[in-house]
Amino acid sequence: MSVTAPSRGLQRYDGALDLAVGAGKLLRSHFTPPMRLFRPYAEAGEPRTLVVANVAGGVVGGDRLRVSLDVGADEALLATTQAAEKVYRSDGAEAVLSNTYRVGPGAVLEMLSSGTILFDGSRLLRSTEVDVVGGGCFAYAETVVLGRIARGEVFANGSLKDRIRLRRDGRLVWADDFGLDGDIAASMAARAGLDGAKALGTLLLVGQGAGQSVEIARAQPLDDGLLIGASALSADCVVIRILARDPATARTALAGIWSASRAAWLGRPARMPVIWSV
Template sequence: MPRDLPDAPPPRHQRAEGAFDLHLAAGPRGTALRDLYQQAPARVLFPVPEPDEALTAAVLNCAGGLAGGDSLRQSVRLEANARATLSTAAAEKVYRSLGPETRVESALQLGPGAVLEWIPQETILFDGARLRRRMVAHLAPGALLLAAETLVFGRAARGERMTSGMVFDAWRLEGPDGLLWMDALALEGDLAARLAAPFGFAGAEALGTLLLAGGAAEAARDVLRALPERAPGGATLPRPGLLLARWLGPAGAVREAVAAAILALRAAQLGLPPRLPRLWTT
């Protein structure tokens, strides 16, 4: 019979290292795929868009979720005047970790006059998950970016709340003249206490963030402030030409608030129809 060796190293679990590099360019028939590299378990699909929609790219994680030690690298490049919508096919799940971090790196590059909707569905953090996520966006003159991300602290449908683990979520936005905005969320240790703190998250199940850069920020802020309140939140202008909005509250309410904001701004700022992409509704 096999025997345990006292000095044997602990078993190493297989880890996923997904990646994709998506390159889009404007042409005589609209935006088209110029180049695509993808590495399992990440996949990029191109559902047929409605006639009045921009090219749509759907990101799919074939593994069904991300575990501790997994990594995902996402890169999107739009050439001058290209237009696209990028979303995920479903909510992303980050499972409880046995120690290692789950890493997600996203890089967006928009050429002159390019327009990108970066609107993945929510990221659900299981209790004990350890997520380190960074997003960096570079905007050329005349480019427009509408970006939205949502973090859910636990499996809300099961009544689970995140009590342990780690979250580091950083954003960096750069324009033609350098840094426009950067921000980071860092949570570790007793997450139950930190998420329950009355002057912190106040017991919120989810955090939604939306960023509009390159559009008419003041008009966009007024559009958001006129929407019915679905979750506690607010919109502000950190600098001219930049809108930041955030929501805290129940997971379902935050999703509804982010979706309503996307719907309103894509119509008012991006010239797209006032409806959500089918990925969000099917």
């Protein structure tokens, strides 16, 4: 493991975290501030577990942060984040977050984000690149909260550009772009937009047996202001979307689908990581 100090000339963070596991051991672990990596003891029934953290306490315009996780053949890794990432009001510059995940043959990577909170006036450009090789399995979850809802603040000014690319054996199989800019309030209120939702969740499940998560998602109870949609891109590739007016409702729905899906699909305990309860 190595740690590199930031350049004294930087006024914004340019941080990265790069980890690779394979052949039953840690092959590579490198990070630069403000990114940190924690490796708690795995709970019973769980694979190697790690927590990705931004110890700066949030993201501001001009920050550039990168995370790369590479899981080698027949390895298993459960990754989560320390807390919801807060993206603060910008002075005009975009914050750029780049995530890269690679899953080798027969490997399993679960990447469960604690979510992202966009403060009013924030500007975020995020890209997520995924490559699943051979018979690998990949599960990804992310929730975006549009404003500090508990304080009565809604994300009405700024911009969000969220890009996901999924490849299987190097071939592009799914491309998704979501954006909010301009008259954000109108987009959030429109029936063809977010229909009043202030939180949106995405689950992506890839690998043999992932298709059963469609019925799990459709069986979730729908509270007022909660919408859940599940699409099977193929028999072993599923995208699930969650829209909710209350972020806590979105988080509960995501946890229910995630827990039940990993139990049925991967044979893992039907639970969220302990850090989600801290």
